[in-house]
Amino acid sequence: xxxxxxxxxxxxxxxxxxxxxxxxxxxxxxxxxxxxxxxxxxxxxxxxxxxxxxxxxxxxxxxxxxxxxxxxxxxxxxxxxxxxxxxxxxxxxxxxxxxxxxxxxxxxxxxxxxxxxxxxxxxxxxxxxxxxxxxxxxxxxxxxxxxxxxxxxxxxxxxxxxxxxxxxxxxxxxxxxxxxxxxxxxxxxxxxxxxxxxxxxxxxxxxxxxxxxxxxxxxxxxxxxxxxxxxxxxxxxxxxxxxxxxxxxxxxxxxxxxxxxxxxxxxxxxxxxxxxxxxxxxxxxxxxxxxxxxxxxxxxxxxxxxxxxxx
Amino acid sequence: xxxxxxxxxxxxxxxxxxxxxxxxxxxxxxxxxxxxxxxxxxxxxxxxxxxxxxxxxxxxxxxxxxxxxxxxxxxxxxxxxxxxxxxxxxxxxxxxxxxxxxxxxxxxxxxxxxxxxxxxxxxxxxxxxxxxxxxxxxxxxxxxxxxxxxxxxxxxxxxxxxxxxxxxxxxxxxxxxxxxxxxxxxxxxxxxxxxxxxxxxxxxxxxxxxxxxxxxxxxxxxxxxxxxxxxxxxxxxxxxxxxxxxxxxxxxxxxxxxxxxxxxxxxxxxxxxxxxxxxxxxxxxxxxxxxxxxxxxxxxxxxxxxxxxxxxxxxxxxxxxxxxxxxxxxxxxxxxxxxxxxxxxxxxxxxxxxxxxxxxxxxxxxxxxxxxxxxxxxxxxxxxxxxxxxxxxxxxxxxxxxxxxxxxxxxxxxxxxxxxxxxxxxxxxxxxxxxxxxxxxxxxxxxxxxxxxxxxxxxxxxxxxxxxxxxxxxxxxxxxxxxxxxxxxxxxxxxxxxxxxxxxxxxxxxxxxxxxxxxxxxxxxxxxxxxxxxxxxxxxxxxxx
Ligand SMILES: Cc1cc2nc3c(=O)[nH]c(=O)nc-3n(C[C@H](O)[C@H](O)[C@H](O)COP(=O)(O)OP(=O)(O)OC[C@H]3O[C@@H](n4cnc5c(N)ncnc54)[C@H](O)[C@@H]3O)c2cc1C
Ligand code: SF4
Numbered sequence: 001x002x003x004x005x006x007x008x009x010x011x012x013x014x015x016x017x018x019x020x021x022x023x024x025x026x027x028x029x030x031x032x033x034x035x036x037x038x039x040x041x042x043x044x045x046x047x048x049x050x051x052x053x054x055x056x057x058x059x060x061x062x063x064x065x066x067x068x069x070x071x072x073x074x075x076x077x078x079x080x081x082x083x084x085x086x087x088x089x090x091x092x093x094x095x096x097x098x099x100x101x102x103x104x105x106x107x108x109x110x111x112x113x114x115x116x117x118x119x120x121x122x123x124x125x126x127x128x129x130x131x132x133x134x135x136x137x138x139x140x141x142x143x144x145x146x147x148x149x150x151x152x153x154x155x156x157x158x159x160x161x162x163x164x165x166x167x168x169x170x171x172x173x174x175x176x177x178x179x180x181x182x183x184x185x186x187x188x189x190x191x192x193x194x195x196x197x198x199x200x201x202x203x204x205x206x207x208x209x210x211x212x213x214x215x216x217x218x219x220x221x222x223x224x225x226x227x228x229x230x231x232x233x234x235x236x237x238x239x240x241x242x243x244x245x246x247x248x249x250x251x252x253x254x255x256x257x258x259x260x261x262x263x264x265x266x267x268x269x270x271x272x273x274x275x276x277x278x279x280x281x282x283x284x285x286x287x288x289x290x291x292x293x294x295x296x297x298x299x300x301x302x303x304x305x306x307x308x309x310x311x
Numbered sequence: 312x313x314x315x316x317x318x319x320x321x322x323x324x325x326x327x328x329x330x331x332x333x334x335x336x337x338x339x340x341x342x343x344x345x346x347x348x349x350x351x352x353x354x355x356x357x358x359x360x361x362x363x364x365x366x367x368x369x370x371x372x373x374x375x376x377x378x379x380x381x382x383x384x385x386x387x388x389x390x391x392x393x394x395x396x397x398x399x400x401x402x403x404x405x406x407x408x409x410x411x412x413x414x415x416x417x418x419x420x421x422x423x424x425x426x427x428x429x430x431x432x433x434x435x436x437x438x439x440x441x442x443x444x445x446x447x448x449x450x451x452x453x454x455x456x457x458x459x460x461x462x463x464x465x466x467x468x469x470x471x472x473x474x475x476x477x478x479x480x481x482x483x484x485x486x487x488x489x490x491x492x493x494x495x496x497x498x499x500x501x502x503x504x505x506x507x508x509x510x511x512x513x514x515x516x517x518x519x520x521x522x523x524x525x526x527x528x529x530x531x532x533x534x535x536x537x538x539x540x541x542x543x544x545x546x547x548x549x550x551x552x553x554x555x556x557x558x559x560x561x562x563x564x565x566x567x568x569x570x571x572x573x574x575x576x577x578x579x580x581x582x583x584x585x586x587x588x589x590x591x592x593x594x595x596x597x598x599x600x601x602x603x604x605x606x607x608x609x610x611x612x613x614x615x616x617x618x619x620x621x622x623x624x625x626x627x628x629x630x631x632x633x634x635x636x637x638x639x640x641x642x643x644x645x646x647x648x649x650x651x652x653x654x655x656x657x658x659x660x661x662x663x664x665x666x667x668x669x670x671x672x673x674x675x676x677x678x679x680x681x682x683x684x685x686x687x688x689x690x691x692x693x694x695x696x697x698x699x700x701x702x703x704x705x706x707x708x709x710x711x712x713x714x715x716x717x718x719x720x721x722x723x724x725x726x727x728x729x730x731x732x733x734x735x736x737x738x739x740x741x742x743x744x745x746x747x748x749x750x751x752x753x754x755x756x757x758x759x760x761x762x763x764x765x766x767x768x769x770x771x772x773x774x775x776x777x778x779x780x781x782x783x784x785x786x787x788x789x790x791x792x793x794x795x796x797x798x799x800x801x802x803x804x805x806x807x808x809x810x811x812x813x814x815x816x817x818x819x820x821x822x823x824x825x826x827x828x829x830x831x832x833x834x835x836x837x838x839x840x841x842x843x844x845x846x847x848x849x850x851x852x853x854x855x856x
Contacts, residue, residue, distance in 0.1 A: 138500070139500055139503035139504045139507055139513075140503060140507075144476065144477040144478075144491075144492065145476075145492060145494070145495055145515055148491065148492070148494070149494035149495070207491065208491050208522070208523075209491070209522075209523040210489065210490045210491050210522070210523050212490075212523045212524060212525060213524075266524070269524035269529060269530075270524070270529045270530060270532075271529040271530075271532050271543045271545070272529075279532075283530075283532075
């Protein structure tokens with residue numbers, strides 16, 4: 001007999017790790033969603049001014065999450081593709097740049113930050129074109145096979161969103177006479193677009209997975225609802241609408257984190273499970289992808305802060 | 312250690328858990344003296360489905376198979392020679408002008424039958440083929456309504472969670488496949504490029520391996536060992552779908568149990584089966600018998616079950632048992648591509664072209680589908696030795712190109728011909744059972760079809776950029792031998808699978824197919840078995856079975 005122990009179908013370790021990850025993520029989610037600032041007190045600074053800073057922080061956090069998600073996901077996927085074209089380094093590199101720009105708010109000169117963030121936005125948009133070309137170059141062109149398995153058409157969007165979220169944060173950091181309401185609206189529009197775009201990508205990939213687990217429907221229903229409520233709140237803000245949008249965005253943010261736990265479970269359902277992580281992290285549902293939703297939702301919460309303040 | 316495949320595992324109230332490396336599931340057992348509702352012979356595409364459906368309907372079922380009960384995770388090696396254990400390699404006498412090669416290309420022997428090592432291609436019949444004679448002018452009509460088959464295809468495709476294209480270019484509209492298509496490997500892309508260059512449709516092939524997790528099956532890992540038994544359980548075979556269902560519903564499965572004779576009473580009705588297990592002949596009483604041993608073993612068993620009430624063999628009053636045996640022509644065109652293809656990656660046939668199944672503007676009857684290929688090295692080397700006669704340095708030179716090869720291979724419809732048949736020979740096997748004697752010859756239409764296919768595929772290969780193109784000939788699959796018919800003079804069994812000359816005997820495997828169609832047969836066999844089981848259950852409920 002040899003001592004080689006091949007991977008088992010179900011490992012208790014994987015179950016425990018997944019449960020732990022889930023608990024940790026829910027905890028982190030609760031922490032992230034807690035109200036960062038006390039409500040403005042009468043007599044303190046202008047409510048608008050009070051809202052600006054937490055909004056900037058939230059947008060920055062959202063940008064960081066988006067950038068980290070895009071960097072790790074992009075690097076993993078492009079590693080899987082063997083980085084066989086030099087352009088494949090650009091997406092992950094630009095995401096890391098955006099991450100640094102958002103994370104080192106104080107340490108980095110503003111022009112450099114804005115340059116990095118603009119670059120990410122541009123690289124993300126160019127990425128769509130590259131991925132489109134990859135799809136069109138394959139036999140069948142625009143067909144399900146290629147939409148499922150060629151370079152994913154929606155993925156570079158997260159790099160662009162990371163850049164745009166960071167830029168929104170830098171804009172909010174500045175004291176400017178412009179109406180917070182206007183800014184809130186712009187950020188809300190961006191968030192709605194980001195949520196819908198991300199949902200479209202998830203819908204495609206979960207369709208590829210035949211929605212084999214009913215939980216796979218959550219990220220294609222909750223974010224559009226959140227987008228809808230945010231859109232409504234931005235169009236005609238009212239306390240009820242803002243509260244509703246706030247809740248839905250909070251739920252979307254949470255879902256993004258919990259999504260990673262679901263994807264961890266998905267890793268375990270591939271041949272060899274977590275023991276075979278070197279292979280399964282590449283082929284199973286991507287762990288870093290779901291928090292992208294959290295990132296977008298955080299930016300949306302920044303918009304809510306601004307809209308609330310100008311109410 | 313007892314070598315895998317020679318050890319009886321389904322006994323003592325338990326059967327192997329096919330999703331584990333060494334686990335068990337509970338299994339109900341029946342005494343031999345107890346007259347069970349149904350004895351099923353063969354647990355492949357036909358028998359496995361029938362056993363599960365009948366047990367789920369509440370009948371007591373014992374299913375026999377000459378093959379072993381494997382646990383894929385532990386028993387299947389990534390080694391072509393080791394996995395020969397999955398094939399039916401007993402002696403058979405094969406003759407005729409185009410003697411059929413028997414074994415790895417057409418017969419399995421295991422719980423799960425040939426589906427344990429099949430290549431998972433899951434194509435439906437063209438609806439018109441069920442009335443080939445009256446609508447297309449060749450072969451035979453099936454005593455079956457194609458719409459009923461269509462519903463059964465739906466059921467089977469869902470039971471196997473077939474991973475297929477979102478839209479299928481040929482045939483009537485159908486529901487969406489339960490799982491999505493797989494990623495095309497490079498070999499499939501060669502077919503796709505060629506088809507696009509020639510302006511004909513192509514499609515990702517619907518196949519029976521999951522593209523996302525399903526229960527305890529992980530998604531396919533694309534290592535490409537499907538034809539020698541999938542060691543991950545991603546492949547949805549009878550072994551890991553219908554057999555667990557049958558066991559859960561209370562059926563007993565007897566592995567390594569070779570049925571040698573079906574006993575009949577003086578009234579002509581079947582009374583039970585004689586089978587060889589654990590070194591001795593035994594007898595199981597049964598109220599009804601379903602035979603599903605495939606196109607060689609089913610006729611062989613019936614012919615060997617003659618009795619005073621069935622002097623020419625069971626269900627053979629009209630002398631039809633064993634006649635009109637069919638294969639699929641399996642000719643292929645191979646070429647060398649500039650780019651590395653590594654065609655062994657992934658299931659072997661990931662893209663399909665059914666153009667000539669649905670286009671009737673051709674100079675022959677019937678049709679053919681062709682698929683991209685990915686033979687394992689020994690398989691490919693063997694086919695070059697056989698077809699091209701190359702050996703030594705020349706074989707080595709050609710095998711060095713293995714990673715740059717691409718191939719297109721047909722599943723070509725062969726016309727039913729009475730002279731192509733299975734009979735019993737004088738020689739006997741180790742158990743004393745007469746060996747089957749198989750006679751086969753391709754007809755003129757069959758040759759026209761394969762010539763057409765070779766020309767078409769050569770052009771397509773050239774259009775896809777292949778060089779050093781060469782052809783091989785061959786056959787695959789078995790169909791017919793105990794066909795369904797409209798009357799006793801027309802077939803061995805009726806449209807519900809019941810023998811015309813033995814009222815409690817059914818046949819539910821590939822042998823009942825009156826025509827072969829131009830697609831791989833197993834999903835049709837399963838759908839038909841689903842249909843037959845449904846009719847059986849109805850008849851039994853009405854007290855007519
Ligand atoms: C290499 C290969 C690849 C294939 N690829 C495809 C494919 O891609 N797509 C497709 O549709 N089809 C494919 N096929 C064909 C398909 O597997 C068969 O057509 C189908 O399984 C036949 O079903 P069946 O029930 O008639 O017989 P089987 O599935 O062969 O089952 C018959 C069973 O009966 C048992 N048996 C026989 N006689 C006795 C007896 N006397 N006592 C006890 N047990 C007995 C045998 O051991 C066997 O297990 C392939 C076949 C082979 C060999
Ligand atoms: S390629 Fe897929 S179906 Fe084939 S043996 Fe490997 S895992 Fe099984």
